[in-house]
Amino acid sequence: MNSQHQxxxxxxxxxxxxxxxxxxxxxxxxxxxxxQAKGNKEYSRLAFFRSLELVDxxxxxxxxxxxxxxxxxxxxxxxxxxxxxxxxxxxADNWRKYFYPFNxxxxx
Numbered sequence: 823m824n825s826q827h828q829x830x831x832x833x834x835x836x837x838x839x840x841x842x843x844x845x846x847x848x849x850x851x852x853x854x855x856x857x858q859a860k861g862n863k864e865y866s867r868l869a870f871f872r873s874l875e876l877v878d879x880x881x882x883x884x885x886x887x888x889x890x891x892x893x894x895x896x897x898x899x900x901x902x903x904x905x906x907x908x909x910x911x912x913x914a915d916n917w918r919k920y921f922y923p924f925n926x927x928x929x930x
Contacts, residue, residue: 845928848921
């Protein structure tokens with residue numbers, strides 16, 4: 823998978839707060855959901871890959887070690903929702919409800 827966020831270094835990403843990181847991941851997930859709903863599989867796939875790239879950068883960010891389990895589960899559930907058989911029963915509305923508080927906190 824090619825880097826989608828080429829201008830974003832791990833160091834710059836680490837400078838964001840947890841809320842900002844999660845809000846940015848949520849934005850990419852929202853884009854993927856919206857493109858999926860419009861029937862544009864390619865744009866949805868690209869947004870999904872960008873969301874995974876941001877999750878991976880967050881996993882590499884050492885300041886969130888206590889949340890490692892949640893981030894790995896988040897990644898697993900995103901892959902299941904967008905590329906798997908939806909074994910976890912996730913819905914687009916579930917993802918919006920999960921990420922909305924991070925967007926709110928990052929803007930506050």
